[in-house]
Amino acid sequence: MPIDPLKETPSQTAGPFVHIGFAPHRAGFAMPFDTGSPRAHAVGERIVLTGQVLDGSGAPVTDAVVELVQADAAGAVGDKAIWLRSPIEPETACYRFETVRPGAIGDGCAAYVTLWIFARGVNIHLETRAYFPEDTDAPATDPVLSRIEQRHRVETLIATADGPGQYRFDIRLQGERETVFLDV
Amino acid sequence: MRRDRGSHPPAYAPGYKTSVLRSPRAALLSIEPGPLELSRPVFGTEAIGPLDHNLIRNFAAANGLQGEALGPRIVVHGRVVDQNGRPVPHGLIEIWQANAAGKYRHVKDGYRAPLDPQFGGCGRCLTDADGRYQFFTIQPGPYPWPNNGSEWRPAHIHLSLFGIAFAQRLVTQVYFEGDPLIPLCPIANTVGDPVAVDRMTAKLDMARQGPFDHLTYRFDMVLRGARQTFFETRPEGM
Known part of the structure; x- marks a missing residue:
């Protein structure tokens, strides 16, 4: 008999009222503690990453919260890793992060930010990555992008430039151009 | 170690209708x-404030009120370990929930039950060096939601955890032992079997009651474990 580790506590959806815990201003009130800011204070080239989360019918998911994890501008992680949180804002139906351009972490990996999606109807958070369009070698050389068997899906992990330092990255939960999601 | 997806609900769980259009169809890409x-x-x-873990008082205090939230006063406590049984020290737990009447303080909650002017419904705490945590709150009420007509969520508290990686x-969500709505709930049942539901259910802990003050529930949680290794001092892969 193999030795079984303990079972992980099961995930459950964050639900429609996730903002109470993650972004009280979107629930309609304020709390004295900061439950996450969509703005990084690290040193580096400032960039903005924004986009929609779309369901399988193409409709924007307006009640999601997106979290970002990335290396700092020098590619450092550990206690230099950056974590941010942004609800979908009603005016734009977009999440929006003001952060620094991440450095590549090493080992031939292109620079990326990890994004987690929490929402009603999402039973366990979805994880994906946004890479940068300037890294034209990344689809062939990055160890994750190069492993995507359906090559036309690689583009679902590459943000599009939307002005200097501005990037757009839409996340499609399902459907024709479904984003590649990761089991990390 | 690899995340055991069998411990978790599938993305597509048609009994919970909202998951139908919000679940990827392609397999996840597995990477290390x-x-x-x-x-x-x-x-x-900022550091955790002295009332952050006290949902009975933190909203009123933040709004210059002296009162406390209405409802059955409870403490939820427990221990967070990884899959190898090791404590998860100094992890952040974020908490949100409905009030005792089953109403959320949220602009999108249309349930007719009243708001409690003394209750916000969010808080946070850290595990200690041994993985232990506790927070004070009121037991949330059940509430109806549209799924197959009017369905009722069992009383539950939402919990968000960050561990050491x-x-x-x-x-996740924590339910309360003995709630007859649990087996009827399409969201709780996304995990597939009663044993898994039990891993999300807090147990009444009478020995830890606060006499003449509050009931206590125990809820232990398990996060992903690091790979087992003989070189225990060296951080290894998850």
């Missing part, structure tokens, strides 16, 4: 956690 995923979360936010990230 790297240095970023193994990094310890650092938030850069980003790869341990988990958002």
